Amino acid sequence: MDQRNLTLLTDLYELTMMQGYFKEKDANETVIFDMFYRNNPHGNGFAVCAGLEQVIEYIRDLHFDESDIDYLRGVGIFEEDFLDYLRDFRFSGDIYAIPEGTVVFPREPLVKVIAPIMQAQLVETALLNIINHQSLIATKTERIVYAAKGDGVMEFGLRRAQGPDAGTYGARAAMIAGCIGTSNVLCGKMFDVPVKGTHAHSWIMSFPDELTAFRTYAKLYPSACILLVDTYDTLNSGIPNAIQVFKEMKNAGIPLTFYGIRLDSGDLAYLSKKAKKMLDAAGFSDAVISASNDLDEYLIDSLKMQGATINSWGVGTNLITAKDCPSFGGVYKLAAVKDKSTGSFIPKIKLSENAEKITNPGNKTIQRIYDKETGKIIADLICLVGETFDTSHSLLLFDPIETWKKTMLAPGTYTMRELLVPIFLKGECVYETPKVMDIQAYCRQELDTLWDESKRLVNPHKVHVDLSHELWHMKNQLLDTYHRK
Amino acid sequence: MDQRNLTLLTDLYELTMMQGYFKEKDANETVIFDMFYRNNPHGNGFAVCAGLEQVIEYIRDLHFDESDIDYLRGVGIFEEDFLDYLRDFRFSGDIYAIPEGTVVFPREPLVKVIAPIMQAQLVETALLNIINHQSLIATKTERIVYAAKGDGVMEFGLRRAQGPDAGTYGARAAMIAGCIGTSNVLCGKMFDVPVKGTHAHSWIMSFPDELTAFRTYAKLYPSACILLVDTYDTLNSGIPNAIQVFKEMKNAGIPLTFYGIRLDSGDLAYLSKKAKKMLDAAGFSDAVISASNDLDEYLIDSLKMQGATINSWGVGTNLITAKDCPSFGGVYKLAAVKDKSTGSFIPKIKLSENAEKITNPGNKTIQRIYDKETGKIIADLICLVGETFDTSHSLLLFDPIETWKKTMLAPGTYTMRELLVPIFLKGECVYETPKVMDIQAYCRQELDTLWDESKRLVNPHKVHVDLSHELWHMKNQLLDTYHRK
Numbered sequence: 001m002d003q004r005n006l007t008l009l010t011d012l013y014e015l016t017m018m019q020g021y022f023k024e025k026d027a028n029e030t031v032i033f034d035m036f037y038r039n040n041p042h043g044n045g046f047a048v049c050a051g052l053e054q055v056i057e058y059i060r061d062l063h064f065d066e067s068d069i070d071y072l073r074g075v076g077i078f079e080e081d082f083l084d085y086l087r088d089f090r091f092s093g094d095i096y097a098i099p100e101g102t103v104v105f106p107r108e109p110l111v112k113v114i115a116p117i118m119q120a121q122l123v124e125t126a127l128l129n130i131i132n133h134q135s136l137i138a139t140k141t142e143r144i145v146y147a148a149k150g151d152g153v154m155e156f157g158l159r160r161a162q163g164p165d166a167g168t169y170g171a172r173a174a175m176i177a178g179c180i181g182t183s184n185v186l187c188g189k190m191f192d193v194p195v196k197g198t199h200a201h202s203w204i205m206s207f208p209d210e211l212t213a214f215r216t217y218a219k220l221y222p223s224a225c226i227l228l229v230d231t232y233d234t235l236n237s238g239i240p241n242a243i244q245v246f247k248e249m250k251n252a253g254i255p256l257t258f259y260g261i262r263l264d265s266g267d268l269a270y271l272s273k274k275a276k277k278m279l280d281a282a283g284f285s286d287a288v289i290s291a292s293n294d295l296d297e298y299l300i301d302s303l304k305m306q307g308a309t310i311n312s313w314g315v316g317t318n319l320i321t322a323k324d325c326p327s328f329g330g331v332y333k334l335a336a337v338k339d340k341s342t343g344s345f346i347p348k349i350k351l352s353e354n355a356e357k358i359t360n361p362g363n364k365t366i367q368r369i370y371d372k373e374t375g376k377i378i379a380d381l382i383c384l385v386g387e388t389f390d391t392s393h394s395l396l397l398f399d400p401i402e403t404w405k406k407t408m409l410a411p412g413t414y415t416m417r418e419l420l421v422p423i424f425l426k427g428e429c430v431y432e433t434p435k436v437m438d439i440q441a442y443c444r445q446e447l448d449t450l451w452d453e454s455k456r457l458v459n460p461h462k463v464h465v466d467l468s469h470e471l472w473h474m475k476n477q478l479l480d481t482y483h484r485k
Numbered sequence: 486m487d488q489r490n491l492t493l494l495t496d497l498y499e500l501t502m503m504q505g506y507f508k509e510k511d512a513n514e515t516v517i518f519d520m521f522y523r524n525n526p527h528g529n530g531f532a533v534c535a536g537l538e539q540v541i542e543y544i545r546d547l548h549f550d551e552s553d554i555d556y557l558r559g560v561g562i563f564e565e566d567f568l569d570y571l572r573d574f575r576f577s578g579d580i581y582a583i584p585e586g587t588v589v590f591p592r593e594p595l596v597k598v599i600a601p602i603m604q605a606q607l608v609e610t611a612l613l614n615i616i617n618h619q620s621l622i623a624t625k626t627e628r629i630v631y632a633a634k635g636d637g638v639m640e641f642g643l644r645r646a647q648g649p650d651a652g653t654y655g656a657r658a659a660m661i662a663g664c665i666g667t668s669n670v671l672c673g674k675m676f677d678v679p680v681k682g683t684h685a686h687s688w689i690m691s692f693p694d695e696l697t698a699f700r701t702y703a704k705l706y707p708s709a710c711i712l713l714v715d716t717y718d719t720l721n722s723g724i725p726n727a728i729q730v731f732k733e734m735k736n737a738g739i740p741l742t743f744y745g746i747r748l749d750s751g752d753l754a755y756l757s758k759k760a761k762k763m764l765d766a767a768g769f770s771d772a773v774i775s776a777s778n779d780l781d782e783y784l785i786d787s788l789k790m791q792g793a794t795i796n797s798w799g800v801g802t803n804l805i806t807a808k809d810c811p812s813f814g815g816v817y818k819l820a821a822v823k824d825k826s827t828g829s830f831i832p833k834i835k836l837s838e839n840a841e842k843i844t845n846p847g848n849k850t851i852q853r854i855y856d857k858e859t860g861k862i863i864a865d866l867i868c869l870v871g872e873t874f875d876t877s878h879s880l881l882l883f884d885p886i887e888t889w890k891k892t893m894l895a896p897g898t899y900t901m902r903e904l905l906v907p908i909f910l911k912g913e914c915v916y917e918t919p920k921v922m923d924i925q926a927y928c929r930q931e932l933d934t935l936w937d938e939s940k941r942l943v944n945p946h947k948v949h950v951d952l953s954h955e956l957w958h959m960k961n962q963l964l965d966t967y968h969r970k
Contacts, residue, residue: 010670016682020684129648160814162806188497350686
C-alpha cells in the first residue's frame with residue numbers, strides 16, 4: 001500500500017501556483033499554513049483527529065519521478081526550468097501536529113506547516129484529504145462506540161466504503177476511536193489490529209440445510225462460533241438450530257468460550273429479547289447476541305432504550321462512510337509569511353463577512369487547560385508560539401467574539417499541556433507514530449478528559465476554544481488595518 | 486497506484502468460509518454470484534455503472550504473496566493445508582459484466598461471477614467496494630451535469646474525498662459521467678483525462694495586493710486566465726481588478742481566448758448577474774463566469790432558475806462524497822450451484838419477508854429493449870442464459886410482482902441488446918477496457934436512450950425491469966418449493 005507515489009495527488013492549481021511562485025517570487029519565502037476545521041461533524045461536541053501517520057508517509061516520500069515530470073510536461077502549461085526544479089523537489093520544512101487520537105475542537109490548528117511557499121502549497125491537498133478522511137471516520141466511530149456503552153463494536157463496512165483506501169484507512173480510524181476489530185483483512189495486516197468475522201448467508205445457502213451449515217462451521221471454528229441465524233426463519237429455524245449445535249458442542253466436551261448468534265435482519269429489539277429467552281432456557285445465558293443491519297449511533301441508542309439484549313454490534317455503511325455527514329470540512333489557510341530582513345513572521349488574515357470564518361493569524365500553538373482536581377478539560381487556548389504561562393498564577397479566559405464572557409481560573413487549580421508537537425524539523429521526521437492499538441488506548445484516555453455532557457449524541461455541551469490575549473490583540477489590530485484601507 | 490496487492494482487501498469471513506469450503510466441501514464446486522443493487526441513489530431514475538476497469542486489475546492481480554500467508558498464519562485460525570492452497574490461488578473462472586458508463590437499473594446483475602466457490606467467495610468484498618464506489622460517484626455526477634444543462638462541470642473534490650483512492654477513482658467516475666475536467670493531477674496522469682484549475686485565495690494573499698496577484702497570474706497563464714475575485718471584496722475589488730487586467734491584456738495584444746472570473750462565496754445569483762453587467766459594460770461579454778462553493782445539483786438548478794449568469798461550475802465535496810447518499814447499496818448474492826453429475830446449474834434463491842429483496846435465481850443475462858423509432862429504452866428484461874428472442878414477433882412484458890401490469894410490444898417495433906458481456910473466460914481477461922474519455926462519450930450516448938422524464942432530479946419516471954416468462958416461472962417454482970417445506 002505504501003509503495004504508491006502520491007506526489008501528484010494534488011489539485012492542479014497547487015502546481016500552477018507553485019510555478020507562479022517559482023517564476024515571479026522568492027520561491028524560498030517561508031510561510032506558515034494551518035490546517036483546521038470549523039464545525040464538528042454529526043453535531044458532535046468534538047472531533048477525534050486521525051491520519052497523521054499517513055501524512056508523515058506522504059511527506060517523507062514526496063518526489064516527482066520521471067513519469068510525473070513527463071506527464072506534467074504534457075499538460076502544456078509548465079516550463080522546463082520549473083520541471084527541472086521539481087526533479088529535486090523534497091520537503092525541507094517543519095511540521096507540527098496534534099497526535100492522532102486526541103480530542104480536538106473547531107478552529108484549532110491540527111497541523112501547522114512552516115516551509116518554503118512552494119512546498120507548503122503543494123502538500124495542501126493530500127494533507128487535507130488524509131486528515132479530513134480519517135478524522136471524519138474516527139469521530140463518527142467514537143459516537144457509535146459511545147452509544148454502545150461498553151459493548152464491543154466491530155467495523156464491517158469495507159464493501160460499502162468509497163474505494164479501497166476508504167475501507168482500509170477508514171477501518172484504521174475506526175480502530176483508533178474504539179472499535180474492537182475490523183472485518184478488513186488488509187487493514188489487519190497493515191496496522192496489526194484485530195480482524196474478526198464469521199460467515200455470510202451464502203455459507204448457509206451453499207449447504208443442503210441450515211443445521212448442516214451451522215454444524216460444519218462449529219466444527220471448524222469452535223473457539224469463535226457466532227452463527228448467523230436469519231437466513232430462513234430466525235425464531236423457528238435459525239435460533240433452534242444454533243442451540244442444537246451449542247448442545248452438541250457441550251455434549252462433545254468442546255469448551256464454549258466465545259459463541260453465540262448474529263441477527264442481521266428483522267426487528268432487532270424483539271428478536272434479541274426472544275433469542276435471549278430461548279438461549280437462557282437452553283442453558284446458554286453467556287452466548288453472545290450480536291446484531292448488524294444498517295446500524296448507527298441512533299439505532300444502537302434506541303435499541304438499548306427498548307431493552308434489546310444485544311451485546312455486540314457490527315456496524316458497516318453508516319460508520320465507514322460517516323453517512324449522515326460524509327465530509328470533514330478541514331481547510332488549510334495561510335497564517336504568516338516570514339520577513340526576510342527581520343526573520344520574524346508577518347501575520348496574515350483571511351477576511352470574511354462571517355466572524356467565525358475569519359482566520360487566526362500568526363505562528364500559533366494550543367494550550368489545553370485541565371482542571372487539576374478532575375483532570376477534565378476546562379478550555380483550549382490558542383496562543384502565539386513563545387507566549388509563556390504560569391499555572392501558579394490566575395488566568396483570565398474570554399470568548400474571542402463575545403468578549404464579555406469571561407472566566408478567571410484561580411492559581412494552582414489548573415494544569416496546561418501544549419497540543420502541537422514537532423513532526424518534521426528541517427525536513428527530517430522527528431516523530432515516531434505509535435501503533436494503532438496504542439493510539440486507541442491513548443484515545444480512550446483522551447475521551448476521559450471530557451465530561452459526559454460533551455459526549456452526548458445530541459446537543460452536546462460546547463468546550464470553549466479561546467484566544468490568548470496576545471493573539472486576540474494581534475488579530476484585532478490586523479482587522480483594524482484592513483478596515484481602515 | 487496499480488502496484489498494490491489488494492488480495493487481502495476482503496472481509497475475514499470470506500477467508501473463514503473459504504477454509505470451510507476447502508475442508509468440508511468440494512472446493513471446485515462451480516457457483517454463480519450476481520452483483521446487483523436494489524435502489525437508485527439520490528432518488529435518481531437510474532444509475533451509471535462504473536469501476537469495471539479496477540475490478541479487472543484486481544482480478545488479474547489476485548495472489549497471496551508470502552507476507553500475506555504469514556499474516557494469515559498469525560491470525561491463528563487457518564491451517565497449513567489451506568495456507569498452502571492459497572499460495573497457488575489464482576482466479577480461473579468467468580466474469581460477465583455491463584460495460585462502464587451504461588445506464589442501469591435496480592435488480593439487474595451488473596457483474597456475474599461463474600467460478601469455483603472459493604474464488605467466487607473471495608472476490609465479493611473488493612468487487613462490491615470498487616463497483617459500489619465508482620457507480621455511486623458516476624450517478625451523482627450525472628445528476629450534477631444534468632442540472633448544469635450543457636455548462637461545463639469541473640470535479641474539484643480531492644481534499645474532501647474519503648482518502649486518496651476516493652479522490653482519484655472518484656474523479657475517474659466523475660469523468661465517465663460527464664465532467665469536463667478534474668483538479669486531481671494523479672487522476673489526470675493515471676487515466677489521461679483533462680486536468681484543470683487556477684489559483685487559491687492563498688495566491689492572492691501572498692502578494693502585496695490583489696491587482697498584482699491577478700497581473701502576475703495573467704502574465705503566467707494568459708491562455709486560461711480565470712481569476713478568483715472574492716478574496717477581499719468581490720464587487721468593489723475583485724471584479725474591477727480582473728477587468729483592469731483583461732484590459733491590460735487586450736491592450737498588450739494578448740488574445741483573450743479563455744478568460745474570466747471565479748466566484749467562491751457570497752450570493753452567487755446576485756454576484757454573477759452583477760459581474761455579468763460589469764464585464765459586458767467593459768466589453769468582455771465572452772468572459773467565463775465560473776462558480777464554486779458547496780454546489781450540488783439542487784443548488785445549480787436553483788441558481789439557473791434565478792437567472793444566475795454562471796456558465797461554468799466547480800463542484801467538490803457534494804460530488805466526490807455523493808454527500809446526500811454516500812453509499813451505493815450493491816450486494817453480491819448466490820444465484821446458482823453447478824450440479825456435478827448433470828453439469829447444469831441448480832438455481833438458488835434468497836428469501837425475504839420483503840418481495841423486493843427476494844433474489845432472482847439462475848444463470849441470467851439482461852436484454853435491453855429499445856423503441857425502434859426513437860432509440861429510447863422501453864424496458865429491461867432479465868432472462869435466463871440461452872433464452873432466445875425474435876424481434877419480428879410480438880413480446881409480452883409484465884411486472885414481476887404486480888403481474889397484471891402488462892405491455893405487448895408489436896413485431897418489428899423494438900430492438901434488443903444484451904447488456905452483459907464477457908470480461909473473463911476461464912481466468913483469462915477477454916475484454917479491453919476503453920479509455921475513460923471514450924467511456925464518457927459512450928455514457929453520453931447511453932443517456933440519450935432515456936427520456937427526459939427519467940432523468941429529472943426529483944420523482945423521475947421509472948424504467949421497467951421485468952423478468953422473462955421463463956425466469957419468472959423458475960423463481961415462482963422455487964418459492965413454492967420453499968413455502969411447502
